[in-house]
Amino acid sequence: MKILMTALQPGGGIRTFFRYVYSQPVFEGYSFTILAPDQGGLEAFLSTFLPAGRIELVSADPGKAGFMRQVRKMARQHSYDLVHSHGFSAGLLTQLALTGNTTPHLMTGHDMFTKPLFLGFRGHVKRLLMAQLFNRMAAVHTVTEDAKRNFLEFFPSVADERVHPILHGVDAKFFQFGTASDIKKEIGLSTDVPLIGFFGRFMSPKGFRVLVEAMDIVRRRLKVSPMPHIVTFGWGGFIREDYAYLKELGLGDYFHQMAQTDNMPGALKGVDLIAMPSRWEACGLLAMEALAAGVPIVGSDSIGLREVLDGSPARQVPVGNAAALAEALVAEIDDIERRREVFQAYQPAAVARFGIERPARHLAELYVTVAASDK
The missing domain is CATH 3.40.50.2000 (Glycogen Phosphorylase B;)
Incomplete structure (x- = not known):
């Protein structure tokens, strides 16, 4: 043809x-x-x-x-x-x-x-x-x-x-069999500090500012110890404005910007938890990749993302609700070892579903x- x-x-x-x-x-x-x-x-x-x-x-x-x-x-x-x-x-x-x-x-x-x-x-x-x-x-x-x-x-x-x-x-087996990158070592973070990955673009639909506001709530109200950190990847979009905003809130020490990576399986497996607070998606490909990699993920119930997360172990929070996102992230972190086992148990189903x-x-x-x- x-x-x-x-x-x-x-x-x-x-x-x-x-x-x-x-x-x-x-x-x-x-x-x-x-x-x-x-x-x-x-x-x-x-x-x-x-x-x-x-x-x-x-x-x-x-x-x-x-x-x-x-x-x-x-x-x-x-x-x-x-x-x-x-x-x-x-x-x-x-x-x-x-x-x-x-x-x-x-x-x-x-x-x-x-x-x-x-x-x-x-x-x-x-x-x-x-x-x-x-x-x-x-x-x-x-x-x-x-x-x-x-x-x-x-x-x-x-x-x-x-x-x-x-x-x-997605290329589900590519994510299933990838080897974790040691991101905590790369950014100089202690192994006991929870690391949350944000892999979206710095554009409004991806909800980065909702994640920033959630982290502000975690620090001020939920008082988690040790305080989790966020790692982001790539440039473009409104990254300068978004990073200026989080610094205004006094969160600069908790966010780490890394270059765009070609080793997405390694990057996904190199964090403890993935946050995907999207406002909307045509299709939540990142969520498919995370689930195929067996990595815990918290996402919004937005159009296009909920269809991917439904039926999986992932927690879903209302779109744009920073307080609900903060509580979901902390709940995952507090039980991260068991939650990792749950997501790894779901991994074969994710690979079959999203291949x-x-x-x-x-x-x-x-x-x-x-x-x-x-x-």
Whole structure:
């Protein structure tokens, strides 16, 4: 099968999707061409983590008009069985570019819609226009059932049967068999000090400030001894503002910033507990990775994350509730040895549940169905 893929922001979850899904044997014999900006070394990333020749990258021209011209030209000059866009913006522009072209178009949504996006008259008009374009697509793929419900809440005119939820997955065995990194030694922390890992980006949806406020409550009200520390990874987003905020609260000594790591299994297993206070997720991949690694995790009951944590031993707290998060973190820390055993006992179930082989197989089946929709 010959597929044209498009993406405008091929980072974060989209890049992880490429790495996990298209590396699978089920896509042997497929021909993928992706039109996307070569941001952050995308070409090098694809050549490192995917089989040689699996995906050819065509660098997108700057600007929306240039992107659409390229989509139109490529779809016209090459006989693709399917066009697969990644992300809502890429999906909408790709559908505009395909006007008059009969090649079936599948879009994968990698995010959630929120009400502030559609406030006022302009927001209402924007939503109507987006609905028209979504209705022209052959199908929409979401990475959780939650994401499907979110999509249909905002775009109820799209037929339910044209939105296909496939719970995403991870390279579960990679996380299962990873070896723990000695993070406490790296940051100069005593082995008896509880270490909590935050692996999210420094953006509002990931809830880092909720974790900061929870730590403030732990220090002032719950008075845990020894006081737990937090380790974070990577840069970007609002890291400067977020770290300035925690220092204003007098928490600077309890937070440690480390560089982004390529050894995620080691980093996950190198902490005592993982905090994931997300406000929303399209799919809680980090939670899948943590559970596959057998590491205790406390998460919010946010859309997209609750679907992953339900049925697992993980404690869930209300979205944005710093006090509840503080109490859950302390409860885990106070019983950390037993809780670690509980999560390790659940690990085989997590590996089976979240392994990438299942969603890759289902996506390949969806490709066949959508490609046949113009026949």
